[in-house]
Amino acid sequence: MxxxxxxxxxxxxxxxxxxxxxxxxxxxxxxxxxxxxxxxxxxxxxxxxxxxxxxxxxxxxxxxxxxxxxxxxxxxxxxxxxxxxxxxxxxxxxxxxxxxxxxxxxxxxxxxxxxxxxxxxxxxxxxxxxxxxxxxxxxxxxxxxxxxxxxxxxxxxxxxxxxxxxxxxxxxxxxxxxxxxxxxxxxxxxxxxxxxxxxxxxxxxxxxxxxxxxxxxxxxxxxxxxxxxxxxxxxxxxxxxxxxxxxxxxLAKLPAHNARRNANLQRLSAGVEPLGFETFLPPAHIERVYFEFLIRHRDGDFDNAGLIEALQAEGLQVSCPRYPLVHQQPFFTEGHWKQIARLPEGSHAEIADPEEFSQTARGNARMLRLPAFPGQDQGIIDAYIEAFRQTLARIEGK
Ligand SMILES: Cc1ncc(COP(=O)(O)O)c(C=O)c1O
Structure with a gap:
């Protein structure tokens, strides 16, 4: 469709x-x-x-x-x-x-x-x-x-x-x-x-x-x-x-650019947090910025793939996070890294098993990536919040 x-x-x-x-x-x-x-x-x-x-x-x-x-x-x-x-x-x-x-x-x-x-x-x-x-x-x-x-x-x-x-x-x-x-x-x-x-x-x-x-x-x-x-x-x-x-x-424009992104994304955060998402709002001793906007459903068993597909069908730019775990990449799993590293004779250095790091892999699988909304908002943020609300209600059969 x-x-x-x-x-x-x-x-x-x-x-x-x-x-x-x-x-x-x-x-x-x-x-x-x-x-x-x-x-x-x-x-x-x-x-x-x-x-x-x-x-x-x-x-x-x-x-x-x-x-x-x-x-x-x-x-x-x-x-x-x-x-x-x-x-x-x-x-x-x-x-x-x-x-x-x-x-x-x-x-x-x-x-x-x-x-x-x-x-x-x-x-x-x-x-x-x-x-x-x-x-x-x-x-x-x-x-x-x-x-x-x-x-x-x-x-x-x-x-x-x-x-x-x-x-x-x-x-x-x-x-x-x-x-x-x-x-x-x-x-x-x-x-x-x-x-x-x-x-x-x-x-x-x-x-x-x-x-x-x-x-x-x-x-x-x-x-x-x-x-x-x-x-x-x-x-x-x-x-x-x-x-x-x-x-x-x-760099001179960074404060103004960051202020606009932050304002947009704090609004989006306020809209999707009550729908069950963790949006990584920082504790008081941290001022965060937003290179990208990632959120995670609080329910560990949540069907992320289904939600992403449904939101994409509504025209939202929602996807999985874009970095695959580095240790799982062929450059490491096929051993090419050793050609570059040329480790000293007798070195037994190995890279972790691709199956390792289940905490990170599980966390990543629950992540959704949304646009970072760096520009002037003309109603798109409300449209996103509403689309999330309606799509979740449909998925959850409410
Ligand atoms: C976390 C991180 N480190 C390093 C780099 C490398 O920077 P560059 O693309 O300027 O070489 C990037 C991005 O491209 C990055 O996202």
């Missing part, structure tokens, strides 16, 4: 670009330096100020920023890093290029971040760090995660790609890790087209990140690492100035 037409208008349109964005890009074109323009440093200064960090290094993607973060940690092949399996692959895979072994973990059900209790069980003498992702813009359980990191002397790599503007106990996402990374890819809350920013307060991490792939700036290092100026460590990660220009404007 053909789905009903539901006009979503401008409410689902993203990114939101206007004359200010155009003018910023035009400035670069007219200046003519389309490769190393000073706008890159301006962007870094903006991000350092935004997060209150000492060092910011712009990259051509969040993936490249995460790769630089893993390089910066200066670990040994075979060292282990705790990671959630419920995330985008780029939170994890870049570490393999340095021979680091991802040790997959469950995610907790309350805030959807890495589960500190499960992480604790997987710590070994080789564990050196953890990756913390604030999935969908909801800050992870930092109190417990930090306590664990302190107890076992683990570094935190914070993947803040979904969480521009979120805070935990007043501290912004982007300052919650030893090294933190934002993606600026086009769907993100402060998009640049493609781009990423690495942040840290540690000069050594910053230098190592710079040496990995920012070839033109290694010469500026005032120390022994300057000797790498003619080569870098083998890749190139510099952001394009036109992306940096866009990223600056989008």
């Amino acid at each position: 053909k789905p009903k037409a539901l006009d979503h208008g401008p409410t689902t349109h993203w990114p939101n670009l206007d004359e200010q964005d155009e003018a910023a890009v035009l400035r670069i074109l007219r200046d003519g330096d389309i490769s190393t323009h000073g706008v890159i440093r301006e962007l870094e200064a903006d991000y350092a100020a935004f997060t209150g960090r000492e060092f910011a290094l712009a990259h051509n993607s969040g993936t490249a920023g995460l790769m630089a973060a893993f390089h910066a940690l200066d670990l040994q092949p075979g060292d282990e890093i705790l990671v959630p399996t419920a995330t985008f692959w780029a939170s994890i895979l870049p570490m393999l290029w340095f021979g680091l072994v991802p040790v997959f973990c469950e995610s907790e059900m309350e805030r959807l971040g890495p589960d500190p209790d499960d992480m604790r069980k997987r710590i070994t003498p080789r564990t050196r760090a953890m990756v913390v992702v604030h999935l969908w813009g909801l800050p992870a359980k930092m109190t417990e995660l930090r306590a664990l990191a302190d107890e076992f002397d683990l570094k935190i790599v914070e993947d803040a790609s979904h969480a521009h503007g979120a805070t935990w106990r007043g501290i912004p996402a982007g300052r919650l890790g030893d090294i933190s990374v934002f993606s600026l890819q086009g769907d993100k809350l402060a998009p640049a087209g493609e781009g990423g920013v690495l942040l840290t307060d540690d000069a050594t991490y910053y230098e190592r990140a710079l040496c990995l792939g920012d070839i033109t700036r290694i010469i500026e290092i005032d120390g022994p690492a300057r000797r790498f100026a003619a080569t870098s460590f083998g890749i190139k990660t510099r952001i394009a100035p036109m992306s940096a220009a866009l990223a600056r404007v989008q």
Whole structure:
């Protein structure tokens, strides 16, 4: 049956670009330096100020920023890093290029971040760090995660790609890790087209990140690492100035953009919570943002697939969450990861069984993804709430 037409208008349109964005890009074109323009440093200064960090290094993607973060940690092949399996692959895979072994973990059900209790069980003498992702813009359980990191002397790599503007106990996402990374890819809350920013307060991490792939700036290092100026460590990660220009404007507009998304989604939350859904409203010490809007039915046996199908037939843009669990992907289950990681002789490192992490898999199966409604609402949110009400009443035979 053909789905009903539901006009979503401008409410689902993203990114939101206007004359200010155009003018910023035009400035670069007219200046003519389309490769190393000073706008890159301006962007870094903006991000350092935004997060209150000492060092910011712009990259051509969040993936490249995460790769630089893993390089910066200066670990040994075979060292282990705790990671959630419920995330985008780029939170994890870049570490393999340095021979680091991802040790997959469950995610907790309350805030959807890495589960500190499960992480604790997987710590070994080789564990050196953890990756913390604030999935969908909801800050992870930092109190417990930090306590664990302190107890076992683990570094935190914070993947803040979904969480521009979120805070935990007043501290912004982007300052919650030893090294933190934002993606600026086009769907993100402060998009640049493609781009990423690495942040840290540690000069050594910053230098190592710079040496990995920012070839033109290694010469500026005032120390022994300057000797790498003619080569870098083998890749190139510099952001394009036109992306940096866009990223600056989008960062300046972030508070207004986030305020509108939050207002829209808090209304939607208020409409669907009474219908039996958990919408991940944050506790008082957290300000969340919404990269995407996910909800979960409180009834563990609820028929999610049936509801998604029925809502889609009504014209709603409702689907399953879009990240499959990383440890279940063929790249891992067929062993390809080992080709990249090239672990030292005698290493017995293995990836968790695909059937493992039933808590995360069960939680994911109950999740529904709705639009993030970043634009001006023209009645679509009420239409969604009403469609949910009617569809559920029909399904539940009321
Ligand atoms: C959680 C997360 N980490 C990392 C990335 C990688 O960023 P990029 O696409 O900029 O390489 C993304 C998104 O794309 C992401 O969602």
